[in-house]
Amino acid sequence: MIDDEILAGIEAVLMITDSAVTAEDLAGSLGLDEDTVLEAIRTLKTDYDGDENHRQRGFEIRHVAGGFRIFSRGDYHEVVKDFLTAGQSAKLSQAALETLAVIAYRQPISRPRIAAIRGVSVDGVIRTLLLRGLIVEAGKEASTSALLYATTRTFLDTMGMNAIDDLPDIAPYLPEDADVAELGAEDTEVLAEIDGALDDDLDDETDSSAEMSRVAD
Incomplete structure (x- = not known):
């Protein structure tokens, strides 16, 4: 399981960037390895998508232009x-x-x-x-x-x-x-x-x- 502090750190970076950020860049800036970053992103994506016990968020993580970025969810265009x-x-x-x-x-x-x-x-x-x-x-x-x-x-x-x-x-x-x-x-x-x-x-x-x-x- 990914530590909450790591999840929060990646989330904070993706929230403020105006362009896609690669896993390599995230790993370098946060002092992590790329596998950990990718696992953390999968965890965040699952959290944002929601399930029967948790509501779906109005935003989501998308893989675009070779990196990751948070977008408003298409349902709310x-x-x-x-x-x-x-x-x-x-x-x-x-x-x-x-x-x-x-x-x-x-x-x-x-x-x-x-x-x-x-x-x-x-x-x-x-x-x-x-x-x-x-x-x-x-x-x-x-x-x-x-x-x-x-x-x-x-x-x-x-x-x-x-x-x-x-x-x-x-x-x-x-x-x-x-x-x-x-x-x-x-x-x-x-x-x-x-x-x-x-x-x-x-x-x-x-x-x-x-x-x-x-x-x-």
């Missing part, structure tokens, strides 16, 4: 979506506003480039902006295949603008592309275009739903 798109989250956070500004002035732009400019992970705020219909996937970078993002007609309507050209001229205050490249980003060459996303109503939220599945999975 609609609950999570409703929370992110209404009620307590009606107002965008400062982080979301900053990320939206970077996209607006540098579009189309990839997630790694946005993170390089802001200096922090932007996974969560990208999901929120997609769900709100303020941004949309706009093709991929040729060199990295990273998804590119651009603002939408909903963004223009929300800002009371007719076109992106109506944005205030603050672009010179953002890092130049060369500066971002030094942080690990590659030159952007768009492989696919938006296919009229900026001209059409985004009520179907197809791209947003695909991104949201990462939260719900």
